[in-house]
Amino acid sequence: MNLLNFYFCYLFSIQILILTVYSFTPVGSEEVTGDPDEKRDIADLITSRGFDYEVHYVTTQDSYILGVYRIINPFVSENEREKLRPVVIQHGFLSSGSTFLINSPDGFASPCDPADQLLASNDYNDTHTNNLGFLLANRCYDVWLANSRGNHYSRNHTTLNPDKDKEFWNFSFDEMIAYDTPNLIDYVLNVTKFESLGWIGHSQGTLIMFGLLSEKPAYSLKVKPFIALAPVTYVGNILLALRFAAAIPGALWTLRKAGGELGDSSTIIKTTSQFVCGRWQPKSCDNLVYPLEGYTPSMMNQSRVNVFKSQQKLTGTSVWNLVHFGQNVNSRSFAKFDFGTIENKIRYNGPYPPKYKISQINSTQVAILYGKADRLGDPKDLQKLVKELKVPLFKDYEIPNPKWDHLDFIYAEDLYKTVHTVVLDVLRESQIELEKQRSGQIAKI
Numbered sequence: 003m004n005l006l007n008f009y010f011c012y013l014f015s016i017q018i019l020i021l022t023v024y025s026f027t028p029v030g031s032e033e034v035t036g037d038p039d040e041k042r043d044i045a046d047l048i049t050s051r052g053f054d055y056e057v058h059y060v061t062t063q064d065s066y067i068l069g070v071y072r073i074i075n076p077f078v079s080e081n082e083r084e085k086l087r088p089v090v091i092q093h094g095f096l097s098s099g100s101t102f103l104i105n106s107p108d109g110f111a112s113p114c115d116p117a118d119q120l121l122a123s124n125d126y127n128d129t130h131t132n133n134l135g136f137l138l139a140n141r142c143y144d145v146w147l148a149n150s151r152g153n154h155y156s157r158n159h160t161t162l163n164p165d166k167d168k169e170f171w172n173f174s175f176d177e178m179i180a181y182d183t184p185n186l187i188d189y190v191l192n193v194t195k196f197e198s199l200g201w202i203g204h205s206q207g208t209l210i211m212f213g214l215l216s217e218k219p220a221y222s223l224k225v226k227p228f229i230a231l232a233p234v235t236y237v238g239n240i241l242l243a244l245r246f247a248a249a250i251p252g253a254l255w256t257l258r259k260a261g262g263e264l265g266d267s268s269t270i271i272k273t274t275s276q277f278v279c280g281r282w283q284p285k286s287c288d289n290l291v292y293p294l295e296g297y298t299p300s301m302m303n304q305s306r307v308n309v310f311k312s313q314q315k316l317t318g319t320s321v322w323n324l325v326h327f328g329q330n331v332n333s334r335s336f337a338k339f340d341f342g343t344i345e346n347k348i349r350y351n352g353p354y355p356p357k358y359k360i361s362q363i364n365s366t367q368v369a370i371l372y373g374k375a376d377r378l379g380d381p382k383d384l385q386k387l388v389k390e391l392k393v394p395l396f397k398d399y400e401i402p403n404p405k406w407d408h409l410d411f412i413y414a415e416d417l418y419k420t421v422h423t424v425v426l427d428v429l430r431e432s433q434i435e436l437e438k439q440r441s442g443q444i445a446k447i
């Protein structure tokens with residue numbers, strides 16, 4: 003490769019980075035509102051709503067240390083606490099556990115009764131908060147907020163230093179599937195002494211569970227139910243701009259060779275706003291990049307844009323994770339990381355990376371909630387996933403609003419009404435189902 007080629011590859015790679023980061027970061031007015039949630043991390047957010055919390059450091063089999071936050075409802079006595087059903091909430095790409103705590107300024111701790119979980123969502127008079135983490139804690143669930151390796155809360159390892167050892171960043175969602183997810187599940191079940199837990203994922207948070215259930219179907223016994231918000235596995239029909247970027251010759255190769263951390267997105271945003279938009283007003287700049295984003299601005303509380311943006315600073319992942327998505331966009335498959343022919347042969351015993359086999363999933367408790375207008379989890383890609391599933395879905399729910407997009411599951415103003423009531427119902431139906439199976443087993447004895 004001559005120098006000029008290299009230069010272009012480099013420029014294009016940067017372009018992919020920019021496109022990606024823009025797609026996951028909300029843009030809006032620049033003025034500072036001084037909302038207290040802007041300066042809060044997960045721990046502060048939890049205590050600001052009157053809850054307590056525990057941080058658990060979960061060490062994975064490959065030595066990464068994940069920072070996991072457990073929300074404690076102070077109105078539940080210690081003895082009662084161990085009876086609460088555990089639910090893990092798993093964020094998506096370039097995100098963190100705070101995603102489920104910041105939608106609205108409410109969600110204050112309130113007394114609960116585990117029996118309430120079996121009430122239909124409409125019968126219940128709770129604080130109808132749009133913050134899923136607080137909502138579930140106020141419904142007497144034992145809520146665990148996961149953080150994927152490499153994000154702000156999980157930049158930790160038993161021997162590697164993420165700031166100094168580049169090797170730390172040699173991972174993609176393959177490792178989240180092979181280690182983070184099963185290790186976290188086993189950890190939570192060990193602590194709570196439950197046999198199974200509920201799992202709610204958004205976007206990449208669903209991809210890693212579909213991956214795990216494909217690779218290790220026995221985890222279907224431990225995950226009941228799996229609720230997938232904006233499910234993603236196949237990405238061949240993702241937003242055209244991202245497809246275009248991933249297809250630029252040499253770009254993914256350059257990024258793979260570069261490796262490292264997909265860094266502070268706010269810095270990249272700031273630099274590119276200046277670079278791309280030049281002397282234009284920020285507003286017209288927003289309009290320019292709007293078509294790239296996976297959410298609907300008119301549906302979110304505009305007064306909270308600065309909170310959403312500031313939380314985006316406490317995220318992070320590896321460049322390889324982005325490259326992995328790009329590879330699957332190009333190959334239109336749900337496959338493992340492509341290291342190139344030579345290294346693939348060493349790692350996988352063949353020239354191509356193996357595919358995740360959706361058809362191996364045997365869980366009968368998979369619920370999907372999706373939007374018609376999802377530009378990052380395209381309906382055509384979802385159809386492909388559903389077609390490959392050999393088991394019936396526990397729930398197949400299309401959000402009635404035809405404009406519903408990928409990140410509307412995080413930012414939309416009517417999350418409680420549109421999404422969370424359905425989530426609560428699925429959790430309830432799952433428990434009723436488990437109860438039935440349990441009494442069926444007792445009857446047999």
Ligand SMILES: *[C@@H]1O[C@H](CO)[C@@H](O)[C@H](O)[C@H]1NC(C)=O
Nearest residue numbers: 118121122124125126127128
């Ligand atoms: C909800 O409120 C109504 C009327 O205020 C009351 O009749 C009902 O019992 C309440 N339900 C619960 C679960 O507290």
Ligand SMILES: *[C@@H]1O[C@H](CO)[C@@H](O)[C@H](O)[C@H]1NC(C)=O
Nearest residue numbers: 059067069155156157158159
């Ligand atoms: C890294 O993990 C250890 C526990 O193994 C914990 O004590 C430490 O606070 C963590 N560091 C960070 C920066 O999260």
Ligand SMILES: *[C@@H]1O[C@H](CO)[C@@H](O)[C@H](O)[C@H]1NC(C)=O
Nearest residue numbers: 185188189190191192193194
């Ligand atoms: C379960 O937890 C106990 C202590 O709480 C620990 O000694 C044990 O190693 C854990 N087992 C697994 C499989 O994590």
Ligand SMILES: *[C@@H]1O[C@H](CO)[C@@H](O)[C@H](O)[C@H]1NC(C)=O
Nearest residue numbers: 219220221222223364365366
């Ligand atoms: C799914 O397959 C695994 C591994 O073969 C098995 O242990 C488990 O019982 C199966 N689960 C269901 C729900 O059939």
Ligand SMILES: *[C@@H]1O[C@H](CO)[C@@H](O)[C@H](O)[C@H]1NC(C)=O
Nearest residue numbers: 168169172258259260261262
């Ligand atoms: C980690 O990735 C870099 C490229 O980013 C590569 O040079 C290095 O050999 C990799 N290390 C391991 C242990 O795979």
Ligand SMILES: *[C@@H]1O[C@H](CO)[C@@H](O)[C@H](O)[C@H]1NC(C)=O
Nearest residue numbers: 037106107303304305306415
């Ligand atoms: C919108 O956000 C602002 C700022 O956080 C807040 O004061 C207001 O109550 C929010 N509106 C709703 C409907 O949650």
